[in-house]
Amino acid sequence: MTLSLRLPGPDGLEDYRLAGEPVAQGTYEPARSRLAFAAAHVVADPLGDNSPGQPAVVDWEHTLEFRRHLWSLGLSVAEAMDTAQRGMGLDWAATQELIRRSAAEAPDGRIAVGVGTDQLAAGNHSLETVIGAYEEQLAVAEDVGAQPILMASRALCAAAGSPDDYRKVYDRLLNQSSRPVILHWLGSMFDPALAGYWGSDSLDTAADVVVELIGDNVSKVDGIKVSLLEASREVALRNRLTEGVRLYTGDDFDYPSLIKGADDAYSDALLGIFAAIAPAAAAALKALDDGDLQRYDEVFAPTVPLSRQIFSAPTYYYKTGIAFLAWLNGHQPGFSMVGGLQTGRSLPHLADTFRLADQAGVLTNPELAVSRFKRLLLVGGVEA
Template identity: 80%
Template sequence: MTLALKLPAVGGQRKGGEGTGGGSGPSPAVRGDLVEYRLVGKPVAEGTYTPAVSRLAFAAAHVVADPLGDNAPGAPAAIDWEHTLQFRRHLWSLGLSVAEAMDTAQRGMGLDWPATQELIRRSAAEAPDGRIAVGVGTDQLPAGEHTLDAVIAAYEEQLAVAEQAGAQPILMASRALCAAANSPDDYRKVYDRLLAQSSRPVILHWLGAMFDPALDGYWGSDSLDTAADVVVGLIADHTAKVDGIKVSLLDAAKEVALRNRLPEQVRLYTGDDFNYPELIRGDGLRHSDALLGIFAAIAPAAAAALKALDDGDLGRYEQVFAPTVPLARQIFSAPTYYYKTGIALLAWLNGHQPGFGMVGGLQTGRSLPHLAETFRLADQAGVLTRPDLAVDRFRRLLAVHGVDA
């Protein structure tokens, strides 16, 4: 059976034609009409996988909103726990580890601290041994100015929650710290204190301003090279307490340069949702491991590609990953911090949650044409695992927007 529906036309499309397959930048220009789109992708077989042995791979998972909860902007998060945890079981079944309570789970964009604590505890209680790491930040602090001591205390409170849950901590980049710090020395004061008291090696976290504008100038400098010097010095002084650092700068060259400066035993976890295939593959000398939001959206493909890498089949690795890159660039296009909307959309289209809703009402963060292009590229990437369901659900989404498809 041929699956087809009408979708908003985008720049470069002709009536009756297929999608452009682009998505490397902002959402394509809307043409103001509809074109028929026929699904062409072959879904990547899901299966069950064991964890990869050549790379560590974390998928940063989203949360599923309770459809009957008051998930309005600014309201406390009401979470559908059954489907939220079910999605994590799905990721674990594919051999992926879970990065919990990260920005993908809408930290600072709808997920409040009480809900975050519950999320950490519930997920950690179900996680296979050693296959969960959780975000530790300062987002319980109210808006406004804070001292460095207050920032440290907030981090310590969240670090205690992570350690009590038995999960590996990820020391998230902090808006409060970025606002309070006046120099790299202020960052060192905070991180020196936290690393000294952590009971196990942590993952550091460097999130670029495209993901969160409030983090512009993190590590005390607007220069990425100068900021990298601060990071390298911090890690050199605490090598035994640092498992690795997640870097989300969307700049492959900067990531490789930093990776080459790290001690051999310290991992670089790529958070580059634009260039992950080449960074995970590596250059023959060093490679990046993975801690990626896009892995939640392309989980079957990620599992299959990592299996191919384990098997030494680089041709298969490239074949699986290559068509996911246009999709990733679409989902993470500017404004990048709304990428969570695309992650939730694909979870809904693939049947992992009953509705397309998000805490904080963030499902409105992307336009219908943007979501339509995400649908096209997900098909072409082979990550619409249940195409008939995806077509039916996207047709219903179009109808809600007043589009007869």
């Protein structure tokens, strides 16, 4: 049966016939050739007051079921990251509960958790206060036995006056961690409050700071996640890292080529888009393990236009697209988000996301997806 619906287009509503072939469902073992983390979102409780500025009310059943879905596909979970709306709706109390609940269910070694400073109120703080906030969150990660991801901090960015201030903070934290951590470099397109991170507006200078910091703490650094959306810059940094330190790509524009790599130089993955395209990511990584690069390219290639759509400017609203696809695919009962962030993208934007998701084969239940999007159009005032 051919499925179709009327979608918003440049000239108003237009007929669209679904043409994609959903990526085959199944279970997978973790990839052998790459480490792959999907940064997972949270599902809002539709009966909770998740309006902007209110404490998050999470639908724990569907939030955890989504993580089980990712684990069944062989992916690891990067928990409580920016994809989970850290700093954009998910407060520290809900974050702690999320970390504890998720870590309690995670298969061994298949979870890493975000450690930040977002329990601090907006405003200026001393470096010691920033360190104390990081230490509080690091203690939670240590308590649940999860690998820490030292997230880029708005508070640190505001407090630091030089690269030396970053060194002071990170040296203290790395010395305290009982296991190697993943560092986190998030570009200002993901969070404008992080502009000038590592103490310089020059990305070249910032890279020098990162390389020196890692080199001086190599036994405490597993790797660094880089989300700058510049593949050439990521490759250049990767080539400078001390042997054994991983580069986890956070480049949601060029992840297929960065993960595939060349001449044994490649990036591992820690990506928000993997939550949205999880079956395709699992199938592509399996093909990479099998040495089937043609299949790898075939599976991943059509997901790139979708990812570029979801992460288009303003990039920090990409979380809306992640939750939208989870709803279309039946992983949550409603298209609602903590902080009311479901309003972060327009109907035309979501219509384009729908088209591209179909073409990428990641609408796993096309009938359900069509039914749900028709309802969304109706709620938005569109008779389709």
